[in-house]
Amino acid sequence: xxxxxxxxxxxxxxxxxxxxxxxxxxSSADFERYIKAKKKLTFGKHDIIFEDGEAPKGVFVLExxxxxxxxxxxxxxDQILRFIKEGDIIGYRSLLCGENFQxxxxxxxxIEATFLPADVFMYLLEVDxxxxxxxxxxxxxxxxESSNTITFLAQKxxxxxxxEILLLLEQKxxxxxEGFIKISLTREEIANIIGTATESAIRLISEFKGDHLIExxxxxxxxxxxxxxxxLGHVVL
Numbered sequence: 001x002x003x004x005x006x007x008x009x010x011x012x013x014x015x016x017x018x019x020x021x022x023x024x025x026x027s028s029a030d031f032e033r034y035i036k037a038k039k040k041l042t043f044g045k046h047d048i049i050f051e052d053g054e055a056p057k058g059v060f061v062l063e064x065x066x067x068x069x070x071x072x073x074x075x076x077x078d079q080i081l082r083f084i085k086e087g088d089i090i091g092y093r094s095l096l097c098g099e100n101f102q103x104x105x106x107x108x109x110x111i112e113a114t115f116l117p118a119d120v121f122m123y124l125l126e127v128d129x130x131x132x133x134x135x136x137x138x139x140x141x142x143x144x145e146s147s148n149t150i151t152f153l154a155q156k157x158x159x160x161x162x163x164e165i166l167l168l169l170e171q172k173x174x175x176x177x178e179g180f181i182k183i184s185l186t187r188e189e190i191a192n193i194i195g196t197a198t199e200s201a202i203r204l205i206s207e208f209k210g211d212h213l214i215e216x217x218x219x220x221x222x223x224x225x226x227x228x229x230x231x232l233g234h235v236v237l
Contacts (some may be wrong), residue, residue: 006171009141013134014087017061025128036231037120039222041113043067047116049113050091056101058117059091065111066173066183069103078104080193082145083183085173093142095121110182156233161194164232166214170223184219 015021023031038144041060041226043049049060052071081103084090094101116124125132156164166181173182185193191201205221208214213229215222223229 006141009093009134009137010087013089013138016130017089020126021130022124023128025125030124030127032125034116034206035078037114037117041115043107043111043113045107047107047111049107049111050101052101052104054101056091056095056118057076058115059089059095059121060105061114061116062086062110063114065107065109065113067105067111069105071103072075075218078192080189081107081144083169083172085182090140091225092121093139103215106219158196158200158206160195160233162190162201163213163229164235165190166221166223166231167194167226167233167235175222178222180217180220180222185221 019035040063043065050056051069059076062084063227065084066086067090069084069090070078071081071083072078084105091101092106116117125135169183170181176182187202187205188198190205191198194201196204205214205216209216211228213225213232215224229235
């Protein structure tokens with residue numbers, strides 16, 4: 001999916017899932033039920049939003065901050081599945097499937113979120129066709145992301161995977177005023193994402209820096225040459 005299509009889905013969700021929009025579409029009674037049910041929650045960096053195996057109690061919409069979804073492997077090592085940014089909604093897949101969470105959600109920064117209990121969220125999906133439609137689009141988009149991840153890990157070299165993941169992180173999370181990707185990742189986390197040893201990730205990052213593809217400031221990374229990274233990773237954004 002192109003960046004423009006991704007942005008369009010995200011903007012459509014933001015237009016539909018907010019107080020003013022709900023007030024226009026819902027009956028007075030349904031809107032009042034929504035307002036009374038939703039809660040504002042805060043999480044500190046490294047706080048667990050929900051655990052793998054936990055029964056879902058509702059959905060979370062991130063208003064500020066970033067989080068990651070991960071799953072523990074056979075040897076206890078976490079595999080990062082995807083990143084969650086401002087405006088994203090999490091927790092709905094397991095809720096819709098009627099199963100426990102299949103991953104852990106952890107705050108990577110301080111987070112502000114809106115929590116909507118399961119019964120109210122499910123009711124809104126029944127009575128609000130616009131919400132149902134944007135949720136269907138988000139599910140389809142994330143299914144496509146999962147398919148791309150399988151191809152990404154199976155068919156690309158580690159060097160190509162690093163180039164691609166840096167571009168995708170910048171696309172998904174954006175940059176700060178100085179141009180650094182808006183997330184601070186350890187070398188172990190980067191290695192985890194691209195499916196390699198930490199030592200290999202460290203070496204590749206050093207090579208990218210030496211080739212003037214990126215700038216590195218501690219855990220922060222700025223892309224200096226998008227065109228070369230795209231060619232290296234065989235990426236089309």
